[in-house]
Amino acid sequence: MLERKNIDRVFQENLKDLEIYPNKRVWTHIEQRLNGQTSRASMALWKKLGGVAAMLAVVATAGIFYFNNQDLDTGNSVLENSESARIDQSVEQQPDPVVVKQPIELATTHEKSRKTGKTIFVKKPVNKVIVTDNDIATIYSTIENKYVVDKNLFIEELDPATSITARMESIPEKIKPDNGPDKKWSVGPTVAPIFYNSLQNGSPLNESLSDNAKTSDNALSIGVKVNYQLSNKFFIQSGVNKVELAYNTKNVNALISSSKTALSNINTDKAGVILTPVGTGRGKGSVNELNKSSLSGDLNQSIEYFELPIEMKYNLYDKRIGLNVVGGFSTLILSDNSVSMVSQNNVTDLGDANNLNNFNFSGNLGVDLDYKISNSWYLNVAPMFKYQFNTYSDNAGNFRPYYFGLYSGLNYKF
Amino acid sequence: MPLGLKRLIQKCKNGDIKSQSEIYHLFAGKLFAICLKYSKTQEEAEDNLQEAFITIFNKIDQFKHKGSFEGWMKRIVINTALQTYRQKNVLSLIEENYPDEVEVEIDENDISLDFLLKIIQELPERYRMVFNLYVLDGFSHKEISVMLHIAEGTSKSNLSRARLILKEKVELSQQQKNAGLI
Numbered sequence: 001m002l003e004r005k006n007i008d009r010v011f012q013e014n015l016k017d018l019e020i021y022p023n024k025r026v027w028t029h030i031e032q033r034l035n036g037q038t039s040r041a042s043m044a045l046w047k048k049l050g051g052v053a054a055m056l057a058v059v060a061t062a063g064i065f066y067f068n069n070q071d072l073d074t075g076n077s078v079l080e081n082s083e084s085a086r087i088d089q090s091v092e093q094q095p096d097p098v099v100v101k102q103p104i105e106l107a108t109t110h111e112k113s114r115k116t117g118k119t120i121f122v123k124k125p126v127n128k129v130i131v132t133d134n135d136i137a138t139i140y141s142t143i144e145n146k147y148v149v150d151k152n153l154f155i156e157e158l159d160p161a162t163s164i165t166a167r168m169e170s171i172p173e174k175i176k177p178d179n180g181p182d183k184k185w186s187v188g189p190t191v192a193p194i195f196y197n198s199l200q201n202g203s204p205l206n207e208s209l210s211d212n213a214k215t216s217d218n219a220l221s222i223g224v225k226v227n228y229q230l231s232n233k234f235f236i237q238s239g240v241n242k243v244e245l246a247y248n249t250k251n252v253n254a255l256i257s258s259s260k261t262a263l264s265n266i267n268t269d270k271a272g273v274i275l276t277p278v279g280t281g282r283g284k285g286s287v288n289e290l291n292k293s294s295l296s297g298d299l300n301q302s303i304e305y306f307e308l309p310i311e312m313k314y315n316l317y318d319k320r321i322g323l324n325v326v327g328g329f330s331t332l333i334l335s336d337n338s339v340s341m342v343s344q345n346n347v348t349d350l351g352d353a354n355n356l357n358n359f360n361f362s363g364n365l366g367v368d369l370d371y372k373i374s375n376s377w378y379l380n381v382a383p384m385f386k387y388q389f390n391t392y393s394d395n396a397g398n399f400r401p402y403y404f405g406l407y408s409g410l411n412y413k414f
Numbered sequence: 415m416p417l418g419l420k421r422l423i424q425k426c427k428n429g430d431i432k433s434q435s436e437i438y439h440l441f442a443g444k445l446f447a448i449c450l451k452y453s454k455t456q457e458e459a460e461d462n463l464q465e466a467f468i469t470i471f472n473k474i475d476q477f478k479h480k481g482s483f484e485g486w487m488k489r490i491v492i493n494t495a496l497q498t499y500r501q502k503n504v505l506s507l508i509e510e511n512y513p514d515e516v517e518v519e520i521d522e523n524d525i526s527l528d529f530l531l532k533i534i535q536e537l538p539e540r541y542r543m544v545f546n547l548y549v550l551d552g553f554s555h556k557e558i559s560v561m562l563h564i565a566e567g568t569s570k571s572n573l574s575r576a577r578l579i580l581k582e583k584v585e586l587s588q589q590q591k592n593a594g595l596i
Contacts, residue, residue, distance in 0.1 A: 004519040004520065004521060005519060005520060005521075005522045006517070006518070006519055007518040007519065007520050007577050007580060007581055007584075008518075008549045008577070010520060010522050010525065010530075011530060011534075011549055011550065011580075012549060012550065014525070014527055014530050015447070015451065015527070015530060015531070015550060016550075017444075018444075018447040018527065018531075019443030019444050019446075019447055020443060020446050020447045020450055021442060021443050021446065022442055022443075022446040022449075022459075022460055022463055023460065025460075026442070026446075026460050026463055026464050027435070027438055027439070027442070029464050030434075030438065030464055030467050030468060030471075031431070031435070033464075033468055034429075034431060034434060034468070034471060035431065
């Protein structure tokens, strides 16, 4: 019998209240993502602390490496600490098993098999259910094993007729733009003013100058930084910097003499240099007699290094402005050093220090702020504290040099 | 709203995974049916359902029990389908002018549910969106024009075109059946 009907009504009547059960894997995926979110939220703080701990571990490891060279008895307890910090990272959150509460019925259904068994219809008095045979197994295992609720109660009380025709109220949200493929590398120039100082009094040039006031000249570091993203949160960065450090020892007398037994750590083309603090007795009068010239003023030592840093960066916050902690160490290669006297209007070159090691290291720790200009470009400011190891071969007194730099630059991601 | 459902929603707001599971299994059937109508393939529908439920559980705090919970979830499902549609960057179809509101009638015999679903899924992307939004979910052409960023007239002519394509497919299938090909 031919029964002509408006096509809209055919679709409306047939597809209204349709229920089709998705494959089991959909819930599995959702559950995984939900579990991920829960653990992310609860572990966010731990991860941040863990990141900071990892940074400290890197610095500590560098320190131990240095001290172990000096003292074989030093234990590796700090290494063990960093090891245990890593182990916790692998802890996974297991989903809770769902307890069976009460059996569920697919109402009074009758099956109508079609064709080659490709599709099976299960019809309910109110709700039509269509299930592919792949999903039949899913439904039944779902029913038998878990996620059981009193479905009939809900279906009745929900009154599907009203909810299905419920009107949509809001205009859909805007789509979040896709950020495109991940850019893992970034590169850019860095420039930093450097403040150089020592943790303790001491003078690498002459022990008698230990207590003299010392000031740091504003020095400079320029270089190139390369950054590679290891994971969501971790980055490794390296590069090369030319570092010029300088500091002044105040109120020094320099006696440039012909004496062969000069009491300082300075190589000089002058016959000998004797350094003493201003206002103290020169001790042996004989020195005075040999004196060719006497200078009084500030003693300036400037040192140039090529710095090769290897640092780990851990991200704490990542929006337009990003916040990271950075830790690592640098190899410093001595390229130039000189010592001169600055007295009133004159600068007299005294020579170079002979107790500076050609290779030394620094432990680096700092904070790194990013400002994203675009997908590819970001500005970067990083205050860094760098503590030097193995700077002087000997005779440096208690001089423990460190420097603080405010590194900034424009970086390109690719 | 039944107390049971209200309690479940409250537990979901606290992030209780068991309650999330119960909500999912209560409504997955209905919402997946919507996803299928709006999607070209089963896989796309599954992806949309997954995204929609993640949104539902993330935003369940914003559900204030004004109006039906199912209607609220359904809105999220349709929004998700619209986002997927927009991400596809559907090329503009050549606009053919079909008269507004073409009346299309078909013979209802021998049409199965899965056939109806199949031919909706086979519609060109935008025709499918317009047909679903207008015919099955009751949006006006004005609302659709905002959702799909098209002119109201385009929505109307897309709907007419969709109806004609569906009619052709139904009739072809019926002819084949009558000829004993299936």
